[in-house]
Amino acid sequence: MRVKVLQSFREYNVPIWIQKCMLSVKDWTRYYGYEYEFIGDNFFNFTPTWCKVSDKWVITDICRLVWLKQETRNYDRVIWVDADFIIFNKDNMQLGIEDHGFSYEPLGINNAFMYFNKGSIILDHYYELSKKVVLNEEICRTSIGPDLLRKIANLNVLKFCGLLYRPITTELLHGYGKELDKFIAKLPMPIAGVNMCNFVRDLSPHSNDVLFTDNEFLKVVDLLLLTEGLRFNKKWER
Secondary structure, rough: OEEEEEEEOOOOOOOOOHHHHHHHHHOOOHHHHOOEEEEEEEEEHHHHOOOOHHHHHHHHHHHHHHHHHOOOOOEEEEEEEEOEEEEEEEEOOOOOOOOOOEEEEEEEEEEEEEEEOOOOOHHHHHHHHHHHHHOOOOOOOOOOOOOHHHOOOOOOOOOOOOOOHHOOOHHHHOOHHHHHHHHHOOOOOOEEEEEHHHHHOOEEEOOOHHHHHHHHHHHHHHHHHHOOOOHHHHHHHO
């Protein structure tokens, strides 16, 4: 099976922790013998003419689907991984035989890590639904990601993936906390990688959330890589 992994991010002022996240994905790609391609700002050349929105998150979601559709013509399986997704346990990050998959989060499902096999009807279905949302509905950052995916029935959820919300990341940095304990308690199985939620770097200090710095992100990423996510998965140890 020919498999290709896709990633994109800007090519200037890239935080060290983002670089480490992408390096972890490259290591995972080599580990399983997959092919890998990275595109910088040229990624937005995938924007279709019908996508006239200004929301960069929505544009990014659409571009990744266009790129995935293009690559599935030439590969048996194509995987999208967000630049802020870190893989800390390669052995547990194994894909199954299903023709698609989306990453798990406590509230349901998201598109930070997703894959499609050649000929998967889910990819075409997801693309067409996304187009309909963009053309006919008011949109926000999560319109094409979690909000839409939760409305699609019977999707394959990759439960070895996770997503770190702002309070969880903070408590993980300090080593304890109620939100972290709740997050761990809800995990259905050991996780091998998580979306670090880079978007919280853009939150205003005057909002209801506290700005999370690149230095703090780096500390969490280094901790996850060093321990292979032990804090999350300790309950499964014997």
